[in-house]
Amino acid sequence: MMATFLLWQFVYLPLFVALGYPLAIQYERMGAWRVLMPFTALVAVVDVWLNWTTFSLLLWSAPRKKEYTFSEHLERLVFDAGWRGNIARVIARYTNRFDPTPPHIPFP
Numbered sequence: 001m002m003a004t005f006l007l008w009q010f011v012y013l014p015l016f017v018a019l020g021y022p023l024a025i026q027y028e029r030m031g032a033w034r035v036l037m038p039f040t041a042l043v044a045v046v047d048v049w050l051n052w053t054t055f056s057l058l059l060w061s062a063p064r065k066k067e068y069t070f071s072e073h074l075e076r077l078v079f080d081a082g083w084r085g086n087i088a089r090v091i092a093r094y095t096n097r098f099d100p101t102p103p104h105i106p107f108p
Contacts, residue, residue, distance in 0.1 A: 009054050017047050017070070022098040029100050044069065059084050071095065071105055078107035 024043040026033045051070040056062050059077065061084055067073045074095075077088035092105035 013046055013050055014054060017043060017050060018094075020046075021095060025095075025099055025104070047071075059087065074105050078105060 020039065020043040023036060024040040027036045027040045047069050051063055051068070051073055055070050055073065061073070061077060063073045064076065067076065074088045074092055077084050078092050079085065080088065088105075089107055092103075092107050095104045096102050098104075
Protein backbone atom coordinates (compact mmCIF):
# COMPACT_ATOMS: atom_id res chain seq x y z
CA MET A 1 0.00 0.00 0.00
CA MET A 2 2.72 2.49 0.97
CA ALA A 3 4.86 1.43 -1.98
CA THR A 4 1.97 2.15 -4.34
CA PHE A 5 1.49 5.62 -2.85
CA LEU A 6 5.21 6.40 -3.13
CA LEU A 7 5.28 5.16 -6.72
CA TRP A 8 2.38 7.45 -7.63
CA GLN A 9 3.79 10.40 -5.68
CA PHE A 10 7.38 10.20 -6.91
CA VAL A 11 7.07 8.60 -10.36
CA TYR A 12 3.66 8.59 -12.02
CA LEU A 13 2.37 12.05 -11.05
CA PRO A 14 5.64 13.88 -11.81
CA LEU A 15 5.82 12.04 -15.13
CA PHE A 16 2.21 13.03 -15.85
CA VAL A 17 3.06 16.69 -15.25
CA ALA A 18 6.29 16.52 -17.27
CA LEU A 19 4.60 14.90 -20.25
CA GLY A 20 1.28 16.71 -19.87
CA TYR A 21 2.77 20.20 -19.60
CA PRO A 22 3.62 20.59 -23.33
CA LEU A 23 0.00 19.81 -24.23
CA ALA A 24 -1.60 21.66 -21.34
CA ILE A 25 0.18 24.96 -21.98
CA GLN A 26 -1.12 25.07 -25.56
CA TYR A 27 -4.53 26.31 -24.41
CA GLU A 28 -2.90 29.77 -24.42
CA ARG A 29 -2.88 29.60 -28.23
CA MET A 30 -6.71 29.53 -28.12
CA GLY A 31 -8.52 28.50 -31.30
CA ALA A 32 -8.79 24.71 -31.52
CA TRP A 33 -6.47 24.39 -28.51
CA ARG A 34 -9.34 25.48 -26.22
CA VAL A 35 -10.45 21.86 -26.04
CA LEU A 36 -7.40 21.22 -23.85
CA MET A 37 -8.66 23.43 -21.02
CA PRO A 38 -10.03 20.53 -18.91
CA PHE A 39 -6.73 18.69 -19.33
CA THR A 40 -4.86 21.90 -18.44
CA ALA A 41 -6.92 22.24 -15.27
CA LEU A 42 -6.08 18.67 -14.27
CA VAL A 43 -2.36 19.18 -14.91
CA ALA A 44 -2.50 22.43 -12.89
CA VAL A 45 -4.11 20.71 -9.89
CA VAL A 46 -1.50 17.94 -9.94
CA ASP A 47 1.25 20.55 -10.38
CA VAL A 48 0.14 22.47 -7.29
CA TRP A 49 -0.10 19.25 -5.27
CA LEU A 50 3.37 18.13 -6.30
CA ASN A 51 4.84 21.60 -5.72
CA TRP A 52 3.86 21.43 -2.05
CA THR A 53 4.79 17.77 -1.56
CA THR A 54 7.15 15.82 -3.82
CA PHE A 55 9.02 18.69 -5.47
CA SER A 56 9.54 20.43 -2.13
CA LEU A 57 11.06 17.26 -0.70
CA LEU A 58 13.24 16.59 -3.73
CA LEU A 59 14.59 20.16 -3.88
CA TRP A 60 14.70 20.71 -0.10
CA SER A 61 12.93 24.01 -0.69
CA ALA A 62 9.46 24.86 0.54
CA PRO A 63 7.39 27.15 -1.68
CA ARG A 64 7.07 30.66 -0.36
CA LYS A 65 3.93 32.74 -0.15
CA LYS A 66 2.20 32.99 -3.55
CA GLU A 67 4.36 30.25 -5.10
CA TYR A 68 1.40 27.99 -5.79
CA THR A 69 2.68 26.22 -8.91
CA PHE A 70 6.02 24.56 -9.48
CA SER A 71 6.80 27.13 -12.18
CA GLU A 72 6.41 29.97 -9.67
CA HIS A 73 8.64 28.07 -7.26
CA LEU A 74 11.24 27.59 -10.00
CA GLU A 75 11.23 31.30 -10.90
CA ARG A 76 12.97 31.89 -7.57
CA LEU A 77 15.18 28.82 -7.62
CA VAL A 78 16.77 29.52 -11.03
CA PHE A 79 18.79 32.27 -9.33
CA ASP A 80 20.19 29.87 -6.72
CA ALA A 81 23.93 29.24 -7.22
CA GLY A 82 23.86 25.70 -5.82
CA TRP A 83 22.48 22.37 -6.96
CA ARG A 84 18.87 23.57 -6.63
CA GLY A 85 19.57 26.29 -9.17
CA ASN A 86 21.14 23.80 -11.57
CA ILE A 87 18.07 21.57 -11.44
CA ALA A 88 15.73 24.57 -11.71
CA ARG A 89 17.50 25.86 -14.83
CA VAL A 90 17.28 22.45 -16.53
CA ILE A 91 13.54 22.28 -15.84
CA ALA A 92 13.10 25.93 -16.92
CA ARG A 93 14.75 25.21 -20.26
CA TYR A 94 12.36 22.29 -20.77
CA THR A 95 9.24 24.32 -19.98
CA ASN A 96 10.40 27.33 -22.01
CA ARG A 97 10.66 25.21 -25.17
CA PHE A 98 6.92 24.50 -25.17
CA ASP A 99 5.46 27.79 -23.93
CA PRO A 100 3.82 29.76 -26.76
CA THR A 101 4.66 33.01 -24.95
CA PRO A 102 8.27 32.43 -23.85
CA PRO A 103 9.90 32.54 -21.51
CA HIS A 104 7.66 30.61 -19.16
CA ILE A 105 10.33 30.80 -16.48
CA PRO A 106 12.80 33.66 -17.00
CA PHE A 107 16.33 32.95 -15.85
CA PRO A 108 19.77 34.51 -16.14
